[in-house]
Amino acid sequence: QVQLVESGGGSVQAGGSLRLSCAASGRTFSTYDMGWFRQAPGKEREFVARINWSGGSTLYADSVKGRFTISTDNAKNTVYLQMDSLKPEDTAVYYCAAGRPIWVLTSTHGVDYWGKGTLVTVSS
Numbered sequence: 001q002v003q004l005v006e007s008g009g010g011s012v013q014a015g016g017s018l019r020l021s022c023a024a025s026g027r028t029f030s031t032y033d034m035g036w037f038r039q040a041p042g043k044e045r046e047f048v049a050r051i052n053w054s055g056g057s058t059l060y061a062d063s064v065k066g067r068f069t070i071s072t073d074n075a076k077n078t079v080y081l082q083m084d085s086l087k088p089e090d091t092a093v094y095y096c097a098a099g100r101p102i103w104v105l106t107s108t109h110g111v112d113y114w115g116k117g118t119l120v121t122v123s124s
Contacts, residue, residue: 002026002113004096009118012086016122020081022096022115032112033057033102034079036070038092039117045095049081050105057102064090086122093117 008020022034035050049060049070058070069082079096096115097105104110 002029002032002098004098004113004115006094006096006115006118009094009120011121011123014086014088014122014124016086017082017084018086018120020083020094020096020118020120022079022081024077024079024096024098029077029098032098032100033105034070034072035097035099035105035111036079036081037095037097037108037111038090038120039095040089040092043092045108047106047108048094050102051079052102059106083120086120088122088124091120091122093119 003025005023033052036048037045038048039045047061051058051070055072067085071080095117097111098113099105099110
């Protein structure tokens with residue numbers, strides 16, 4: 001019922017920036033809160049950030065706080081993840097996620113829908 005399509009991944013040097021986009025569609029997507037997770041090679045998928053569609057409630061993992069910004073564009077049904085001051089340890093596949101209520105979106109167990117992911121590679 002909800003489709004999520006990520007874009008914007010790529011390769012960047014440490015200290016650089018990237019912006020990821022997640023286009024949401026489906027009859028019920030607006031009833032879900034949105035988040036970003038990432039999975040580095042050999043590691044478990046982990047929470048990065050979450051937001052509600054009004055943009056009034058955001059939460060970040062400690063590892064990205066102050067460097068990443070999550071936002072929404074309701075007119076475009078799109079969620080963004082602006083990533084600045086990137087570090088090699090940010091290298092991962094980044095996944096867009098939808099779940100509800102918003103407080104469950106800090107765990108993969110709280111996710112109802114996943115995008116297919118987009119690869120971010122940060123070189124030193």
